[in-house]
Amino acid sequence: MCNEIAHGVEYFCQKFNETIYCTMTTKNTQSILRQRRDLHLVTQMRRVIQQAHERGERPSMSVVAERAVMQPAPGYYVEYATAQQMMYRNVDQSRRSRLHRAMWQEIHQKARERLDSGHARTMARAVESVLLEEGASRFFISPEQAQRIYNRHRHRRGRGPQPVSPIPPLLL
Numbered sequence: 250m251c252n253e254i255a256h257g258v259e260y261f262c263q264k265f266n267e268t269i270y271c272t273m274t275t276k277n278t279q280s281i282l283r284q285r286r287d288l289h290l291v292t293q294m295r296r297v298i299q300q301a302h303e304r305g306e307r308p309s310m311s312v313v314a315e316r317a318v319m320q321p322a323p324g325y326y327v328e329y330a331t332a333q334q335m336m337y338r339n340v341d342q343s344r345r346s347r348l349h350r351a352m353w354q355e356i357h358q359k360a361r362e363r364l365d366s367g368h369a370r371t372m373a374r375a376v377e378s379v380l381l382e383e384g385a386s387r388f389f390i391s392p393e394q395a396q397r398i399y400n401r402h403r404h405r406r407g408r409g410p411q412p413v414s415p416i417p418p419l420l421l
Contacts (some may be wrong), residue, residue, distance in 0.1 A: 289322060289388075290395055290398055301313070314396045348389045360376045363379065
């Protein structure tokens with residue numbers, strides 16, 4: 250086990266079955282994860298725009314956003330503690346949006362598969378490995394939210410590069 254502080258973010262790392270798992274333990278972890286999601290989403294939207302232009306298309310931003318959010322995402326952008334809590338709740342009955350429910354169901358399904366296959370001994374370890382090692386099937390946000398994120402990010406570009414808080418490589 251090791252504890253270290255890098256760039257103001259404390260990482261708690263422990264070795265489990267020859268794999269090192271790191272968990273951020275900071276008050277603004279969700280903010281950091283949201284920044285990372287937004288950066289990945291904007292990159293995906295730019296990729297969709299570039300591909301459309303190469304095909305001679307000029308899609309509207311709503312079409313770009315729809316295509317981008319349906320692409321696989323590098324991660325789930327949720328805190329480990331929140332994911333653990335959600336695994337023991339009835340997600341189908343929650344008041345969360347349809348997309349949030351779908352995300353939690355996907356995480357739960359992948360964690361259950363890891364448990365059933367013997368890749369994890371506990372639900373906690375299964376959830377942790379899903380969050381660290383697996384990407385999401387899509388960005389679990391609406392196209393409208395994706396457009397707002399893109400516009401906000403585009404307006405920031407004029408003010409120079411914006412710092413993105415560090416995230417351990419295992420969470421990227």
